[in-house]
Amino acid sequence: MGDDHSEGLRMLSHRTAELPAASGKFGPVARGPLSSPSRAGAGGRAGRSRNRPGPPAPGPAPPTHRAHGGRAPSGPAQGGRAGVSGTDEAECPSMPPRRGHIVRVQSLTLVAASAALLAPTTFPGAPPPPLPEPPAQLLLPGAPDRPGPLRADRSGVRIGPVPHVPAGQPAPHVRQRTDSGPEAGPRAQRDASGSPVRAADLLARVRDCDPVSRGRYRSDAGAPADIPVCGTKEAVYWKADLDVDCDGRPGDRCNSGTDPHFSPATAYTGSDGRPLDAERLPYVVVPGPSDTWDHREDGVRGGSLAALVHGDRVRYAVVGDVGPSDLIGEASYAAARSLGIPADPEGGGVASDVTYIVFKGSQVEPIDDTAAAEKAGERLARRFVDGG
Structure with missing residues (x-):
């Protein structure tokens, strides 16, 4: 009993060594490996850790019982700790505060917040971008404010290339005059x-x-x-609408995507043997031969010269294609543009007031020589107006 009482007094003296003189609270006096600020933090978290003794107070050292071989005796040690003596306990490393879960939760929160800031800003309810509006149609002075005419399906069988006149019956060719001197413009004959x-x-x-x-x-x-074909000894003519013909050589404006009735062929071919180019060559379309009228009987063939009249404009073209045998009133994309008529192959054209005059027995070679057609057309038109 005496030894136990003495041992208890020594332990009490060790614990009271950490009592500050004036505070009345426990705290480390000498900072050693077992007394760190982190373990004596606010809220008394150090009180929940093991109380480690500081440097021993002066006096006799407590007895240390060791078994033979330097090992602590088996069985419960004093103070109710099993297998751990006072000396062994002082040599244990300090344990960090149990804040791992709190730090991990804060880190995950910061990562989630950073990802939200870096994510692109999207609005699920944002309306889709507006669809492009159809291009506005330019209405020229005098053009009726109406949708385009109901286009006929002109993609049927076309005759061509039309054979040339048999030998012994040469067609009269239109040649450029050589006695008129230099010309002032492309249509200046x-x-x-x-x-x-x-x-x-x-x-x-x-x-x-x-x-x-x-x-x-x-x-x-x-x-x-209700459209007749009329004639004189110099020409045949008719008054009709103008549907835009975009057949022949495909281009940027005349192709299967822009014209629902597009055909990659024309009744007559150009100087290179290919179909005519409706985008660049002004030409008119005549009806296919039938009991109603056969244009060949009146000296009209591929390359024949034609004058087109719309409003106060006169333009010259050639016969370049043959259409359905029951329809009339069609000209190429280039011819429509030259007359100031909207040339869209699907919705362009004009409903009336176009006069087609084709000069009998005339022909331009090559068929796609627009300069020769303009000069010769002016001369033939003058002769026609003068009555001879």
Whole structure:
């Protein structure tokens, strides 16, 4: 009993050694390996750790019992600790505070917040971008404010290339005059007065109609057949609408994507043997031969010269294609543009007021020589207006 009492007094003296003189609270006096600020933090967390003795107070050292071989005796040691003596316990390393879960939760929170800041800003309810509006259609002065005419399906069988005139019956060729001197422009073949043929003069010449067709044509599918082909000894002519023909050589504006009735062929071919180019060559389309009218009987063939009149404009073209045998009133993309008519192959064209005059027995070679067609067309138009 005496030894136990003495041992208890020594342990009590060790614990009271950490009591500050004035605070009345436990705390380390001398900072050693077992007394660190982290283990004596706020909230008394150090009180939940093991109380490690500081440097021993002066006095006799507590007895240390060791078994033979330097090992602590088996069985419970004093103070109720099993297998651990006071000396062994002082040599144990200090344990860090149990804050691992708290630190890990804070780290995950910071990572999630950073990912939210770096993520692209999207709005699920944002409306889709607006669809592009269809291009506005330019309405020229005098053009009716209406949708495009109902296009006929002109993709049927076309005749061509039309055979040339048999030998012994050569067609009269139109050649450029050589006695007129240099020309001032691409359509500058003029009369002696130097003025071009006017639209009013041509329209006055074709005011009356002497029909050469045995029946009449439709302007479009479903329209009434009320258009005759008229003629004089110099020319044949008709007054109709203008549907845009984009057949022939495909291009940026004339192809199967822009024209639902596109055909990659024309009845007549160019100087290179390929189909004509509707985007660049002004040409007119004549109806296919039928009981109503056979254009070949009136000296009209591929390359024949034609004058087109719309409003106050006169433009010259060639016969370049053959269409359905019951429809009339069609010209190439380039011809429509030259007359100031909207040239969109699907919705362009004009419903009326286009006069087609084709000069009998005329022909331009090569068929795609636009400069020669303009000069020769001006000369033939002047002759036609003058009555001979």
